[in-house]
Amino acid sequence: MLIITSLNKTFKTPAGDVTAVRDVSFSTKPGEMVAIVGASGSGKSTLLSLLGLLESPDNGSIKVDDVELAGLDAKGRTAYRARKVGFVFQQFNLIPNLSALENVMLPLEFAGWSVSERKTRAREVLSTVGLGDDKVLRRPAKLSGGEQQRVAIARALVTNPGLILADEPTGNLDRKTGERIIALLRDAAEQEKRTVVVVTHDEKIATAADRRLEIEDGVLREIA
Amino acid sequence: MGSLQRGVRNTFRNTIRAVAVVVILAVAIAVSISMLIARDAVSAKIASVRATTGTTITVSPKGFFGFQGSGTPLTASEVTPLLSLPHVTALQETLSQRLSSTDTSLNASTPSGDLGQQFGGGFTPPVRVVGTNSPGTALVGGAFGGSTEKIVKGASFASTSDADVAILGTDLARANNLVVGSTFTAWATHVTVIGIYSAGSSFANNNVIMPLSTVQRLAHQAGQLTGATLTVDTLSHVAATTTLVSHKLGSTADVTSTVQTTQTALAPLDSVQTISTYTLFGAVAGAGIILLLSMLMIVRERRREIGVLKAIGAPTGSIIRQFIAESTTFTVLGSVVGAGVGIVMSSPIASALVSATGDTSPAGGFIRPPGGSPGGFTGGGNGFTPPSGMPTGSFRFGGFGRTLTQLHTSVGWGTLSAAFAIAILVAVIGASVAVASVVRVRPAEVLRSE
Numbered sequence: 001m002l003i004i005t006s007l008n009k010t011f012k013t014p015a016g017d018v019t020a021v022r023d024v025s026f027s028t029k030p031g032e033m034v035a036i037v038g039a040s041g042s043g044k045s046t047l048l049s050l051l052g053l054l055e056s057p058d059n060g061s062i063k064v065d066d067v068e069l070a071g072l073d074a075k076g077r078t079a080y081r082a083r084k085v086g087f088v089f090q091q092f093n094l095i096p097n098l099s100a101l102e103n104v105m106l107p108l109e110f111a112g113w114s115v116s117e118r119k120t121r122a123r124e125v126l127s128t129v130g131l132g133d134d135k136v137l138r139r140p141a142k143l144s145g146g147e148q149q150r151v152a153i154a155r156a157l158v159t160n161p162g163l164i165l166a167d168e169p170t171g172n173l174d175r176k177t178g179e180r181i182i183a184l185l186r187d188a189a190e191q192e193k194r195t196v197v198v199v200t201h202d203e204k205i206a207t208a209a210d211r212r213l214e215i216e217d218g219v220l221r222e223i224a
Numbered sequence: 225m226g227s228l229q230r231g232v233r234n235t236f237r238n239t240i241r242a243v244a245v246v247v248i249l250a251v252a253i254a255v256s257i258s259m260l261i262a263r264d265a266v267s268a269k270i271a272s273v274r275a276t277t278g279t280t281i282t283v284s285p286k287g288f289f290g291f292q293g294s295g296t297p298l299t300a301s302e303v304t305p306l307l308s309l310p311h312v313t314a315l316q317e318t319l320s321q322r323l324s325s326t327d328t329s330l331n332a333s334t335p336s337g338d339l340g341q342q343f344g345g346g347f348t349p350p351v352r353v354v355g356t357n358s359p360g361t362a363l364v365g366g367a368f369g370g371s372t373e374k375i376v377k378g379a380s381f382a383s384t385s386d387a388d389v390a391i392l393g394t395d396l397a398r399a400n401n402l403v404v405g406s407t408f409t410a411w412a413t414h415v416t417v418i419g420i421y422s423a424g425s426s427f428a429n430n431n432v433i434m435p436l437s438t439v440q441r442l443a444h445q446a447g448q449l450t451g452a453t454l455t456v457d458t459l460s461h462v463a464a465t466t467t468l469v470s471h472k473l474g475s476t477a478d479v480t481s482t483v484q485t486t487q488t489a490l491a492p493l494d495s496v497q498t499i500s501t502y503t504l505f506g507a508v509a510g511a512g513i514i515l516l517l518s519m520l521m522i523v524r525e526r527r528r529e530i531g532v533l534k535a536i537g538a539p540t541g542s543i544i545r546q547f548i549a550e551s552t553t554f555t556v557l558g559s560v561v562g563a564g565v566g567i568v569m570s571s572p573i574a575s576a577l578v579s580a581t582g583d584t585s586p587a588g589g590f591i592r593p594p595g596g597s598p599g600g601f602t603g604g605g606n607g608f609t610p611p612s613g614m615p616t617g618s619f620r621f622g623g624f625g626r627t628l629t630q631l632h633t634s635v636g637w638g639t640l641s642a643a644f645a646i647a648i649l650v651a652v653i654g655a656s657v658a659v660a661s662v663v664r665v666r667p668a669e670v671l672r673s674e
C-alpha cells in the first residue's frame with residue numbers, strides 16, 4: 001500500500017528554479033499496475049526517483065505500509081532501495097563485466113542474503129522471466145536488448161520488493177519485445193501482489209495498465 | 225562475489241589501460257626502489273668511512289711531501305707544546321732522513337715490480353731512516369699501502385731512548401744479512417739491530433726505525449722534526465683542534481686531518497644522496513599522480529554504473545571498497561613488477577650515480593673495479609632474505625690518493641618496508657580521488673537519458 005501526499009520537488013538551476021513535481025498526491029493498491037504518461041520534461045522521472053528514494057522531496061509524505069519514508073536518512077534510504085523497491089530502466093543499466101547471473105545476484109548482496117542462497121534465488125528468478133541456463137552466464141553484451149531487459153526485471157524482482165518502478169522500460173525495444181516485457185511486469189504485479197509503476201510514452205502500454213495518470217508541468221491527474 | 229572481488233575484476237576491464245597504468249607504476253616504483261637502495265648503499269658507505277676516520281692531525285713542514293721533502297724542518301720546541309692543547313691526547317714526533325751509500329753500510333733492497341724498474345739502471349736508492357718517539361705506530365706503512373709496524377723479531381726501544389739502536393724492516397734486514405744483535409754503520413756510528421719489523425709492504429719493509437733523539441744527535445739536527453702526528457680525543461674535536469694547531473704553527477707547517485680528507489672524498493657521495501632523495505620523491509609523486517588521474521578517469525567513465533549500484537541498494541561504503549580494491553590491485557601489480565626491475569636496476573643505477581658525480585668532484589674520481597656484485601638480494605617464494613649486514617667500508621685513504629673501491633648495494637628490510645609504505649601511499653592517493661567522486665554521484669542521474 002503506497003500513499004503519496006502533497007509531494008513537491010524543485011531543482012535549483014543557474015537559470016532559475018525548476019519545479020519538477022508539484023503538489024502530487026495519489027495512492028495505489030497491492031497488485032495494481034499504474035501507468036504514468038506525460039510530455040518530455042513534465043516530471044515523470046523525477047516522480048519515480050522520489051518514490052524510489054533516489055531523491056528526497058522538498059516536502060510532502062511517502063508512506064509504504066504505514067511507514068513514513070520522506071524523512072529517512074541516507075542509510076535508511078539505501079536499505080529501503082535494497083529491500084523494498086526494484087528499478088527497471090530504459091537503458092537496462094546492467095553491469096557490463098558481470099554475467100546475467102551475477103547482475104541478478106547483486107541486490108541480494110546489498111540486501112544481506114547469504115552467499116549460498118544468492119545463486120539459487122537468482123537462477124530461480126531468471127527462469128521466471130524466461131532466461132534459461134544457457135544464457136545466465138553470458139555478459140550483457142552477448143544478450144539481445146529484450147534479454148537484457150529481462151535480466152534487469154529479474155534484478156528488480158530478486159529481493160521480492162513490494163514496489164517496482166520502471167522508467168520507459170520498452171523505450172529501447174521493438175513493439176513485440178516491449179509487449180512481452182509489459183506482460184512480465186503485469187505478472188510481477190498480479191502474482192506477488194506488488195505495486196508496479198510504469199512511466200511510458202507508449203499509449204498501447206498505458207492502456208494495458210490498471211490505471212493511467214498523466215503528469216503535466218509537475219502536476220499529476222488521473223485519466224478516466 | 226563481494227565488492228573487493230568486483231574491484232579486482234574491474235582492474236582488467238580495459239586491458240590496454242590496465243597494462244599502461246601498471247607499466248607506468250612499475251617504472252615509478254622501480255625508480256623509487258632503486259633510489260632507496262642507492263641511498264642505503266651510499267649511507268652505509270658514508271657511515272663506514274666516517275667510522276674509520278682517524279682522530280689524528282698530521283703536521284709536516286710547509287711543502288714537505290713524503291720523503292721527497294724539501295721544506296725546512298719543524299722544531300721540537302714548536303711542536304712539543306702542542307701536546308698541552310685541549311683534547312690532544314698523544315703526540316708522535318718523527319725525523320726522517322735519507323742515508324746515501326756514503327753515510328751508511330746498509331744497502332736498500334731493490335723493490336721488485338714497477339717500482340724496481342723505476343729505480344733500475346745503476347741507481348742505488350737511499351735508505352730511509354725514521355726517528356720516532358712512538359715506536360710501534362704507523363710510521364712507514366701508511367703511505368705505502370702497508371700497515372702499522374709489527375715487531376717480528378727482537379724488541380722495540382723506549383720512546384725517550386737515546387741509544388744507538390735500530391729496528392729494521394724485514395726486506396732491508398734480509399738484503400743486508402742482518403739479524404737481531406748485528407750492527408751496521410750510519411753517520412759513522414755503530415748502530416745495533418735490536419728488532420726486525422714487518423709492515424705489510426715491501427716498500428715499507430725497506431726502512432730503518434730509530435729513536436728520535438738518536439737520529440737528531442747523529443744527523444746533527446738536534447731539536448728538529450720532519451713530521452708530527454697529534455691524536456685528538458674524539459672525532460668531533462678534530463676540526464677545531466686542527467684549526468688551533470694550524471694557528472699556533474703559522475705558515476711554517478702544513479696541518480691536515482683525515483677528517484678534512486674524508487669530507488672532500490664524501491662530498492660526491494653526499495650529492496648522490498641528495499639526487500637519490502629528490503628522485504625518490506619525484507618518482508613517488510609521479511606514481512601517485514598517474515594512479516590518481518587514472519582512477520579519476522575510471523570513476524568518470526563509470527559514473528552511471530555507480531549510480532545504478534546506488535539505485536539498487538549498494539551502500540556507498542561498498543562502492544568505495546570496490547574502487548579501493550581496484551586502485552590497490554594496480555598498485556600491487558605495479559609494485560611486484562617494479563620491485564623486480566628496481567632490484568635488478570639498483571646496482572647499476574647506484575654505480576652510475578656515484579661515477580657520474582665522482583667525475584666532476586675535486587676529489588678526483590673513484591676507481592671502481594669492474595664486475596661489482598649485484599645487490600645482496602635473494603628472492604625465494606614470498607620471503608626476502610634479510611640483509612646480511614651492510615658492507616664494510618672499502619674506502620682507503622693512502623698518502624697519495626683516495627680510492628672508493630666499491631659501492632655495495634643490498635636490499636634491507638628497511639628498504640622493503642619503505643617501499644611498501646610508498647606503494648600504500650600511492651594506492652591511498654589514487655583511491656582518495658575515486659572515493660571523493662563516488663560519494664558525489666547522485667543515483668537519480670541514472671534515470672536521465674544520455
Ligand SMILES: Nc1ncnc2c1ncn2[C@@H]1O[C@H](COP(=O)(O)OP(=O)(O)OP(=O)(O)O)[C@@H](O)[C@H]1O
Pocket residue numbers: 011012013018019020038039040041042043044045046047
Ligand atoms: N537534477 C536536476 N537538476 C535540475 N533540473 C532537473 C533535474 N532533474 C530534472 N530536472 C528538470 O525537471 C524537469 C522534469 O524532468 P524529468 O526528468 O522528471 O522529466 P521527464 O518527464 O522524465 O522527461 P523525459 O520524458 O524526457 O524523460 C525538467 O525540466 C528537468 O530539466
Ligand SMILES: [Mg+2]
Pocket residue numbers: 044045046167671672
Ligand atoms: Mg524521464
